[in-house]
Amino acid sequence: MTALVEIEGLTKRFGSFTAVDRLSFTVARGEVLGFLGPNGAGKSTTMRMLAGFMEPTEGTARIMGHDVRRDGLAARRELGFLPEGAPTYPEMTVSGFLSFAAAVRGYSGRERAVRVSAAMDLTGLEGVRLQPVETLSKGFKRRVGLAQALLHNPPVLILDEPTDGLDPNQKHEVRILISRMAPHKAIIVSTHILEEVDAVCTRAIIIAAGRIVADATPAALAKMHPSGKLDEVFRALTHPTSTSAAATRAAA
C-alpha cells in the first residue's frame, strides 16, 4: 500500500485559536477514510489546507508526493475536491460549468466532451445537463459539485460532506459511487452521518478541537463502547463529560 496523501504536523491557527493542531496521518490507495468530528473540530479547515485553499500555519501535506505548499498546482491536478456546501456558479448550466472545470483541467475538444459526459453519467446528471444550476434542487447541486470533483478521474478525492442534504436514495447512490471508486483511489470523506462510516469507510479518524482522538477501522471503533454503537463512541470521545464516556472508559 502506497500513501497517496501524507499529512505531517498540519496546523492552522486563527489568531490565538488553534483550529487544527499538529495533525499527522497518511491515506493509502484503496482506503476510504471517514473524517469525523463535531462542528468546529477542524474538519473543513483540514480539507481546505489539503486542497490548497488555505495556507497551513505549520506543517504540510503531500498529495501524490506533491507538497501542497511548495507545489500546489501539481498537487491540485491530482486532486478532486468537493468543498463544503458544493458551491457552483448559479447562472451556469450543468454542462457549461463542468466544461469550464474540464477546460481548466487541460481537456479540450472531444476529450473534454467525453470527460463531461462521463462525469454526468456517473452522477446521474444527464437529464438536467442544460439547466442552470440555480434551478436545481439541493441534491442535484451537490451532484454537480461531485461531478466536478470526479471529472479528471483523480487518484485522490477529498469530499466535504458529500451526502449532506441528499434524500435517502441519493445518499445510497453516492455511497455506492464512493465504494465503486474506492479500490483505485485514496478517498477522504467528512460526514456527520455515522452509519455512512459503517457503510463506506475502511477507516475512520475522529478529531476534536483540532486533534486526532481516534484512528481505527469502523468495527474497531465501535468496540470501544459496550453498546457497540459508533455514535456512543463518537459522543464519548468528542464530548467527554457525557455518560457514554464513562462506559467507554470502563470497556477499555
Added chain:
Amino acid sequence: MRGILLVAKRELGSYVATPVAAVFIVIFLVIQGLLTFNLGGFFGRNQADLVAFFNFIPWVFLLLVPAITMRLWAEERRLGTIEMLLTLPLTQAQAVLGKFLAAWVFCIAALLLTFPFVITVNYLGSPDNGAILAGYVGAALLAGSFLAIGSAMSALTRNQVIAFVLGVAVCFLFAVTSYPVVTAFLSSAVPELAVLARRVSVVARFQGFVRGVISLRALVFFASFIGFWLYLNTIFVKARQTD
C-alpha cells in the same frame, strides 16, 4: 495564458446570462448621450469634436465601473465558489487576470457601442478622427484603471455594496486629483502630496489622450497603474483566503 482566457470566458458568459450586461450598456449609453448632447453643449460649441463626450467619461465610469467590478470577488466569496475556483489547478494571478480581462473586454464593448457619436460628428463636420481614436484609447485605459481598482476592492469583502462604495471612493481619489481646485488646495496645504497627486492622476493622463496625444509615458503610466492594482488584488485574494 490558457487559464486566464478560460476564467475570462466564463466571467463574460455570466455577464450575458444575467441582466448585468444589458442594464450596464443601456444606462451607460443613455447617460453618455444625455450628458454630451445636453449638459455638454455639443451643438452650442459648434465644433466637430467629441471633447464634450470625453469630458464626461471619467465621471460616468467612476459610478458605473465599480458596479461591474463589485461582484467579481465579493460574489465568489459570498457563494463560496471561490473555494471551488481556487482549488482548480489555477493560480490566484490567473484568476485575477482572467476576471479583470473579462470586465475590460466588456467595458471596451460598451465604449465601442458609442460609435453613433463618431458618426454624428463626422456627418456634421470634419473632425480630427485621429484625436477621437486617441480619446477612445485613453477611455479604454481609464476604464482599465478603474476596473483594476474596483476588482481589488471587491477582493476585500464578501459584501457587494461595500465593494461598490470602496471602489467608487478609491477611484474618486484618483480622479479628483486632476482638478485645479484640488491641486491648488494640496499645493498650499501639503506641497509634497500635491506633486504625488499630480503624478498619479489617471484623469489628467486621460485628458492628454483626448487632446490627441498618445505618449509612451502615458501608456507606461496606465500599464503600471493597472499592474499595481492587479498585484494588490492578488495579494488581497491570497490574504483573505487564509481567514
